[in-house]
Amino acid sequence: MICNYIYYTQSAPKTGEIWTLYFQCKGKDRENEFVDVQLDKADVTYFNLACFKEQLGYGPRDFMYYKMRCGRDVAKLKAMGYTQDADIVLRMNEAEREIRLVLSKEEEHVAITPIKRPREKGNNDDSSTPEDIHAYKLWLKKLQSKDPKTGKIVR
Numbered sequence: 001m002i003c004n005y006i007y008y009t010q011s012a013p014k015t016g017e018i019w020t021l022y023f024q025c026k027g028k029d030r031e032n033e034f035v036d037v038q039l040d041k042a043d044v045t046y047f048n049l050a051c052f053k054e055q056l057g058y059g060p061r062d063f064m065y066y067k068m069r070c071g072r073d074v075a076k077l078k079a080m081g082y083t084q085d086a087d088i089v090l091r092m093n094e095a096e097r098e099i100r101l102v103l104s105k106e107e108e109h110v111a112i113t114p115i116k117r118p119r120e121k122g123n124n125d126d127s128s129t130p131e132d133i134h135a136y137k138l139w140l141k142k143l144q145s146k147d148p149k150t151g152k153i154v155r
Contacts, residue, residue, distance in 0.1 A: 016040070019038070019041050020097065021036070021037045021038075021039070021101060022034065022035075022036055023037070023056060023101050023102075024100070024101070024102045024103070025056055025057070025058075026108075028057070046080070046083040046084075046085060049101070050064075056103060058103050062104065062105050063103070063106070064079070064102070065108060066080055066102075068092065069092075077108050
């Protein structure tokens with residue numbers, strides 16, 4: 001859905017570069033979940049993005065993220081909360097002239113999967129290697145030599 005929302009801007013001179021902002025509004029019905037807005041590059045400011053956020057039904061405590069490209073077809077969500085974030089997003093998307101944003105009433109979490117690495121074969125004299133498993137048996141034997149009841153199950 002392409003909308004012409006009213007946005008507020010400081011009197012910055014127009015650049016003539018038209019950018020497209022794609023808002024994904026989490027929690028909205030199917031008809032209003034995706035909103036596209038076209039505006040001049042000079043109007044892509046954090047203040048204007050916050051105004052769009054409000055006009056789309058989100059409050060100041062709700063979350064705004066931009067999709068940061070990681071490879072060809074994968075993106076990570078990065079939180080937007082500072083004025084310099086709009087400048088960073090502009091620089092990152094200069095070639096496309098498109099910015100993809102996600103609005104949500106709840107904080108978005110990304111699942112972290114552990115990185116599988118092959119076990120390293122290191123030197124045994126390395127101080128970071130765990131103690132020998134038999135060290136516990138030796139320790140217990142010393143304690144039992146002092147007190148034979150140590151380590152015995154008593155019923």
